[in-house]
Amino acid sequence: MSQSFDNNPAFAGEVSLDCPRREIELCFMLPKLVPASHFTIQELTDAYNQTRVDYLVPMPLNAARLAEYIRIYDVDMERSVVAMSGEQILGINMIGSRALRSWITRLGVLPVKRRMGSGEAMTRYLLEMSQQLGHQRAMLEVIKNNLPAHTLFKKLNFSEIRELLILRRAPNGDYQTPQCQIEWLEASTALDLLGTYPDFLPWTNQPESYIHAGDAQGLRCQLPEGDAGWMIFRKQKFYLTHFVLHTEAGDPVKVGQALLSNLHNRYPILDTHIENITADDPHLPVFRDFGYLEAFRRIEMYRDAG
Numbered sequence: 001m002s003q004s005f006d007n008n009p010a011f012a013g014e015v016s017l018d019c020p021r022r023e024i025e026l027c028f029m030l031p032k033l034v035p036a037s038h039f040t041i042q043e044l045t046d047a048y049n050q051t052r053v054d055y056l057v058p059m060p061l062n063a064a065r066l067a068e069y070i071r072i073y074d075v076d077m078e079r080s081v082v083a084m085s086g087e088q089i090l091g092i093n094m095i096g097s098r099a100l101r102s103w104i105t106r107l108g109v110l111p112v113k114r115r116m117g118s119g120e121a122m123t124r125y126l127l128e129m130s131q132q133l134g135h136q137r138a139m140l141e142v143i144k145n146n147l148p149a150h151t152l153f154k155k156l157n158f159s160e161i162r163e164l165l166i167l168r169r170a171p172n173g174d175y176q177t178p179q180c181q182i183e184w185l186e187a188s189t190a191l192d193l194l195g196t197y198p199d200f201l202p203w204t205n206q207p208e209s210y211i212h213a214g215d216a217q218g219l220r221c222q223l224p225e226g227d228a229g230w231m232i233f234r235k236q237k238f239y240l241t242h243f244v245l246h247t248e249a250g251d252p253v254k255v256g257q258a259l260l261s262n263l264h265n266r267y268p269i270l271d272t273h274i275e276n277i278t279a280d281d282p283h284l285p286v287f288r289d290f291g292y293l294e295a296f297r298r299i300e301m302y303r304d305a306g
């Protein structure tokens with residue numbers, strides 16, 4: 001670990017000239033913000049886990065998983081931050097950067113150091129980075145009912161966009177498949193189709209995430225009465241993850257049944273963990289029919305450049 005952001009006195013733990021007199025005591029307490037790139041992945045992993053010990057949904061990480069996360073989701077370590085008081089890490093916050101948009105992720109402050117301004121100082125700093133990069137949109141997700149984080153993001157002018165579901169399903173693969181023409185797709189073809197997806201996708205399911213992960217596949221179906229669609233997914237050693245389904249023509253329920261029955265019959269022993277399916281996804285009834293359970297839901301929020 002080395003230097004702090006010396007160009008901003010408030011970020012360096014000193015009193016800013018802009019600091020109102022009545023808040024001067026608070027300004028003295030503001031943390032020093034240091035680029036995440038000044039720390040090892042192990043240090044960041046330890047800090048992240050400590051900030052999340054009391055988290056609504058436990059998600060402990062190890063260093064290898066954090067490194068993979070940074071790579072797949074384009075996390076910019078030079079612009080991501082660690083809040084410090086002396087030599088102690090108080091919290092972290094990371095920023096992913098892609099064309100015209102950024103993503104705020106992994107925010108956490110040590111439980112005993114909360115409500116002292118660190119979460120807000122780090123998030124404001126990342127918004128400043130996003131603006132400097134010329135990004136039009138900052139996006140994030142917050143778990144539903146996480147009141148402290150949700151209140152913070154609303155205070156910083158993020159707007160709620162939609163709810164995203166995290167679904168789990170135990171392995172099973174003995175489904176009757178509807179009569180349909182099925183085509184298994186290589187990553188490049190599946191990604192071409194994903195490029196035609198008509199809506200803005202959550203960060204985790206954007207094309208860049210699949211490209212970096214390197215384990216994408218797809219599936220396309222055509223039913224006799226004209227219903228047609230495709231899906232993209234990631235196949236890992238024990239799991240199927242990160243689904244996007246799209247119905248190009250006809251009934252999404254029929255298309256979903258054709259896609260999921262073929263997928264699960266082909267991979268009957270794999271668990272399924274899917275993230276960030278929109279709460280209004282027309283294929284949701286099919287997920288329920290195939291035994292998917294909602295683990296929790298997130299609220300997606302955007303802050304667009306004015």
Ligand SMILES: CC(C)(COP(=O)(O)OP(=O)(O)OC[C@H]1O[C@@H](n2cnc3c(N)ncnc32)[C@H](O)[C@@H]1OP(=O)(O)O)[C@@H](O)C(=O)NCCC(=O)NCCS
Nearest residue numbers: 107108109114115116117118119120142148149151152155
């Ligand atoms: C969310 C979190 C990072 C906030 O960090 P923090 O340093 O305590 O927040 P700050 O002191 O900077 O507070 C800034 C604003 O956040 C909101 N806020 C923070 N804690 C809050 C709480 N317990 N209840 C309601 N609002 C809260 C307030 O709007 C506050 O502004 P105010 O002081 O003017 O009221 C912290 O609670 C945390 O680490 N939680 C666990 C991990 C987590 O939820 N991460 C977010 C994942 S999306």
